[in-house]
Amino acid sequence: MGKNIxxxxxxxxxxxxxxxxxxxxxxxxxxxETKVLPHLQEMAGKGKYTxxxxxxxxxASIVHDLxxxxxxxxxx
Numbered sequence: 001m002g003k004n005i006x007x008x009x010x011x012x013x014x015x016x017x018x019x020x021x022x023x024x025x026x027x028x029x030x031x032x033e034t035k036v037l038p039h040l041q042e043m044a045g046k047g048k049y050t051x052x053x054x055x056x057x058x059x060a061s062i063v064h065d066l067x068x069x070x071x072x073x074x075x076x
Contacts, residue, residue: 028062031055032070036063040072 036053043051055063064074 024059025062028058028066031058032063032066036067 036055039053040051060076064076067074
């Protein structure tokens with residue numbers, strides 16, 4: 001049979017999972033850029049240093065990490 005079929009299928013699954021994770025991260029990045037950052041900018045324009053918001057349908061931990069990487073202090 002030559003080629004290891006299990007290894008080949010694992011590589012296929014790894015590629016599919018990699019693409020899904022990239023898509024997931026891109027969607028979260030878009031959410032932060034189009035929804036969260038404008039909200040934070042609006043609050044800053046009102047003199048606010050803190051605000052609360054929800055992220056329905058998105059992973060709070062990913063949003064947390066994205067905002068933290070931008071220099072924000074985030075509590076979940």
